[in-house]
Amino acid sequence: MRVLVDMDGVLADMDAGLERDWQALYGDEPLIPTEDRMGAHFAGGHPADRVRRLRSVAAAPGFFLSLPPIAGSVESVTAMREMGIDVFICSTPLSEYEHCVTEKYQWVEGHLGREWTRRLILTSDKTLVRGDVLIDDKPEVKGLDVPSWEHVVFDQPYNRHVTGKRRLDWMNWRFVLLGSDEN
Amino acid sequence: MRVLVDMDGVLADMDAGLERDWQALYGDEPLIPTEDRMGAHFAGGHPADRVRRLRSVAAAPGFFLSLPPIAGSVESVTAMREMGIDVFICSTPLSEYEHCVTEKYQWVEGHLGREWTRRLILTSDKTLVRGDVLIDDKPEVKGLDVPSWEHVVFDQPYNRHVTGKRRLDWMNWRFVLLGSDEN
Numbered sequence: 262m263r264v265l266v267d268m269d270g271v272l273a274d275m276d277a278g279l280e281r282d283w284q285a286l287y288g289d290e291p292l293i294p295t296e297d298r299m300g301a302h303f304a305g306g307h308p309a310d311r312v313r314r315l316r317s318v319a320a321a322p323g324f325f326l327s328l329p330p331i332a333g334s335v336e337s338v339t340a341m342r343e344m345g346i347d348v349f350i351c352s353t354p355l356s357e358y359e360h361c362v363t364e365k366y367q368w369v370e371g372h373l374g375r376e377w378t379r380r381l382i383l384t385s386d387k388t389l390v391r392g393d394v395l396i397d398d399k400p401e402v403k404g405l406d407v408p409s410w411e412h413v414v415f416d417q418p419y420n421r422h423v424t425g426k427r428r429l430d431w432m433n434w435r436f437v438l439l440g441s442d443e444n
Numbered sequence: 445m446r447v448l449v450d451m452d453g454v455l456a457d458m459d460a461g462l463e464r465d466w467q468a469l470y471g472d473e474p475l476i477p478t479e480d481r482m483g484a485h486f487a488g489g490h491p492a493d494r495v496r497r498l499r500s501v502a503a504a505p506g507f508f509l510s511l512p513p514i515a516g517s518v519e520s521v522t523a524m525r526e527m528g529i530d531v532f533i534c535s536t537p538l539s540e541y542e543h544c545v546t547e548k549y550q551w552v553e554g555h556l557g558r559e560w561t562r563r564l565i566l567t568s569d570k571t572l573v574r575g576d577v578l579i580d581d582k583p584e585v586k587g588l589d590v591p592s593w594e595h596v597v598f599d600q601p602y603n604r605h606v607t608g609k610r611r612l613d614w615m616n617w618r619f620v621l622l623g624s625d626e627n
Binding site for chain 1: 446530532537539542546549558561562563564565566567569572573574575588589592
């Protein structure tokens with residue numbers, strides 16, 4: 262089994278980083294709520310200036326590197342590999358790629374080890390990557406191809422409306438993916 | 445048709461960059477010959493210290509960004525897109541990723557335009573990426589999967605021994621890929 266694992270909102274806590282850096286810059290000014298944020302893919306209907314400033318927060322140097330891991334994420338993908346699952350991290354960089362791309366490699370090296378940087382795939386279209394499962398927090402993952410993978414939703418507040426797809430978090434992934442908590 | 449195009453030795457002139465920077469650092473000391481270099485995938489049988497120093501040349505800041513385009517490469521991939529071919533650039537970063545990954549995006553932006561950075565895929569395993577054709581200068585492109593693409597060899601001095609595969613350069617690609625020089 263090959264499992265593709267999304268990075269922002271699945272391994273790295275994008276929400277925590279946005280909230281931390283927004284507050285540092287803009288204090289009590291309200292942030293776009295998490296259910297409209299979906300990482301950095303902001304829903305419409307918010308003031309253009311606020312959206313622009315929030316994108317700037319994500320594009321700033323040090324943002325990606327400083328994201329805390331989502332609890333259990335590092336341990337879970339490490340455990341997957343130990344049980345023989347072929348794991349690749351599959352991430353779409355911001356179009357403001359300048360800091361983001363190197364920092365994604367650095368984040369993987371820092372939290373998972375340098376050998377894992379060979380398991381990082383950067384692509385704007387995940388349907389072009391072959392796998393059995395893609396664990397992703399986006400409600401829908403679209404691209405040019407019919408995906409080869411099954412989209413398993415990584416549970417987040419902004420994707421609770423999604424039905425008809427398997428859903429997991431880093432507590433129950435063994436049961437959802439393998440049908441057993443045994444391993 | 446989706447065409448995946450390798451970057452080093454196909455779009456960007458890795459050989460020219462290695463020769464230029466090696467000479468600047470080490471003057472007349474002989475460089476590992478191009479047929480043993482294959483980009484930065486050096487063949488065995490050369491002094492370990494020389495291989496290490498040559499890798500350092502490729503890993504240095506500014507190396508990838510400063511590579512000249514291979515003659516005709518930029519015009520060819522631009523023409524492919526204009527005729528409706530779905531083109532993605534598919535590149536394996538050095539394991540010394542620190543400068544290489546951002547500079548690959550910068551190179552694509554500088555020579556092809558920012559919109560093309562969404563068409564750059566970074567992966568250590570190209571067999572995981574779906575396409576009809578992969579244009580690559582490596583004699584063999586291996587990975588975990590049976591490729592979905594046909595490997596079309598981009599003609600270079602170090603792959604002339606390869607037989608049984610289609611071979612192209614930026615002069616004859618229309619004829620090789622499309623069977624016609626008409627477009």
